[in-house]
Amino acid sequence: MIDLREVRDNLDRVRASQVARGLDPATADELRDADDARRTALSAFESLRAEQKTAGQAVKKASAEERPALLERAKTLSAEVKAADAAANQAEADLREAHAAVQNLILDGVPAGGEDDFNVLETVGDIPELDFPAKDHDDLGHALGVFDIARGAKVSGSRFYFLTGIGAQLELALVNMAMAQAASYGFTPIIAPALVRPEAMEGTGFLGAHAEEVYHLDSDDLYLVGTSEVALAGFHSDEIIDIGDSPTRYAGFSSCFRREAGSYGKDTKGVFRVHWFDKVEMFSYCKPEDAEAEHARLLEWEKEFLGKLELPFRVIDVAAGDLGSSAARKYDCEVWFPSQQRYRELTSASNCTTYQARRLNIRYRDADGKPQTAATLNGTLCAVTRTIAALLDAHQQADGSVRVPAALQPFLGGLEVIEAKTT
Known part of the structure; x- marks a missing residue:
């Protein structure tokens, strides 16, 4: 698979490589979008998980009056973290699929075209x-x-x-x-x-x-x-x-x-x-x-x-x-x-x-x-x-x-x- 940094920094090069191979350049954009979606989903999951850890610590230190509300929030966060984890895993799977559709980047000077264009x-x-x-x-x-x-x-x-x-x-x-x-x-x-x-x-x-x-x-x-x-x-x-x-x-x-x-x-x-x-x-x-x-x-x-x-x-x-x-x-x-x-x-x-x-x-x-x-x-x-x-x-x-x-x-x-x- 190609380096995702190329997709983030040199998307036009990735598109051009796909075109030279006779492939759809939109696959490069789809890979970029999948990379963005995976990073967003992972960030959301990690943010919620950090909040869940903080909430767990707060429950331990809470007074009897504060504890019910904090427990309810912890319960809600648990569900949100589980959903965010599933979303991050799906985004990872989507990224793998999009990544597989983009072939290696051709080097400068490689002729474009098919079997007879050498x-x-x-x-x-x-x-x-x-x-x-x-x-x-x-x-x-x-x-x-x-x-x-x-x-x-x-x-x-x-x-x-x-x-x-x-x-x-x-x-x-x-x-x-x-x-x-x-x-x-x-x-x-x-x-x-x-x-x-x-x-x-x-x-x-x-x-x-x-x-x-x-x-x-x-x-x-x-x-x-x-x-x-x-x-x-x-x-x-x-x-x-x-x-x-x-x-x-x-x-x-x-x-x-x-x-x-x-x-x-x-x-x-x-x-x-x-x-x-x-x-x-x-x-x-x-x-x-x-x-x-x-x-x-x-x-x-x-x-x-x-x-x-x-x-x-x-x-x-x-x-x-x-x-x-x-x-x-x-x-x-x-x-x-x-x-x-x-x-x-x-x-x-x-x-x-x-x-x-x-x-x-x-x-x-x-x-x-x-x-x-x-x-x-x-x-x-x-x-x-x-x-x-x-x-x-x-x-x-x-x-x-x-x-x-x-x-x-x-x-x-x-x-x-x-x-x-x-x-």
């Missing part, structure tokens, strides 16, 4: 010119024994799969390569749970506009995460953490689950858009004033990983309406798929400023020892199935084999080329 910041690597007809990753994956979609559907339904043979080895190699890079930059490796409580899912902003994407286990009131960002954000909930001269960083591995609601007919072949996949996610806690610099670092580490995989890509500044509720700015790295002749999203890096930490009550101590709300950031280092799809598509060769990038070869026992097995 800005291209840079293009890295040359688009390959193949001298043979490009196959898509689905055909290559089946021919090379990387995955088995048909049996995945038989066992689990559409958009599920088995990674088989070299496909399973590719997953382990990519995860180990990503974790090795993250550890070299001071990230603490974490294997994160894929099931979380509602507080963690709501606190990270995934139960708002993204609720239809989330799997929920009704019997246990637990959610399957769509990213280990959720568990990593919840890791320090209700804590005051030690943030020193540099951010506190974690590299989380987990299985991820997404319903892909609304994607009927999109990317139905292969493993680009699936209900379950594994992922290595970078997550940082830092001081708010350091968040933009940390965001740039996360992006550079993603670019480094894609460079090691020799994948041509572009970096986009995602438009406000496509950020999700928690991000104040998001950069996507989109890899070129020769078979599709277009760029496709492979990684994202998001600066969530203090939005998630305020919800989850994550703080640090400033130089004066005073608790302050931390900032949180996240960045995908390797979404495994999409990365496998990109490798197959980008590094395919005329004979149907796929070249293994040099940086990945040590994690595959020195394998240089993925070829179909002969019987």
Whole structure:
């Protein structure tokens, strides 16, 4: 949730942020009104409660003649305090609802608009010119024994799969390569749970506009995460953490689950858009004033990983309406798929400023020892199935084999080329 001081002091900025996201700016005014109403109700309750305490003391000191009138007043005050308490609680609930309707404040320079209104910041690597007809990753994956979609559907339904043979080895190699890079930059490796409580899912902003994407286990009131960002954000909930001269960083591995609601007919072949996949996610806690610099670092580490995989890509500044509720700015790295002749999203890096930490009550101590709300950031280092799809598509060769990038070869026992097995 955003800092209410922004609503009180910079209401026009909050309205403008909502407009840029394609949301109703009136939600900013409703939040201001709810904040005013909550403060008024709380003040009235505290005033009556103080009067009740004074009246109680007066009863104890009153003479026999004064006592009946004071007791009657105390009785009246008791009822008024009870009513004021109920009103304050309702005002608090109304404020929470209004607060949830206002998404994180976008940062200066974020383009307004929706999915197609991004800005291209840079293009890295040359688009390959193949001298043979490009196959898509689905055909290559089946021919090379990387995955088995048909049996995945038989066992689990559409958009599920088995990674088989070299496909399973590719997953382990990519995860180990990503974790090795993250550890070299001071990230603490974490294997994160894929099931979380509602507080963690709501606190990270995934139960708002993204609720239809989330799997929920009704019997246990637990959610399957769509990213280990959720568990990593919840890791320090209700804590005051030690943030020193540099951010506190974690590299989380987990299985991820997404319903892909609304994607009927999109990317139905292969493993680009699936209900379950594994992922290595970078997550940082830092001081708010350091968040933009940390965001740039996360992006550079993603670019480094894609460079090691020799994948041509572009970096986009995602438009406000496509950020999700928690991000104040998001950069996507989109890899070129020769078979599709277009760029496709492979990684994202998001600066969530203090939005998630305020919800989850994550703080640090400033130089004066005073608790302050931390900032949180996240960045995908390797979404495994999409990365496998990109490798197959980008590094395919005329004979149907796929070249293994040099940086990945040590994690595959020195394998240089993925070829179909002969019987």
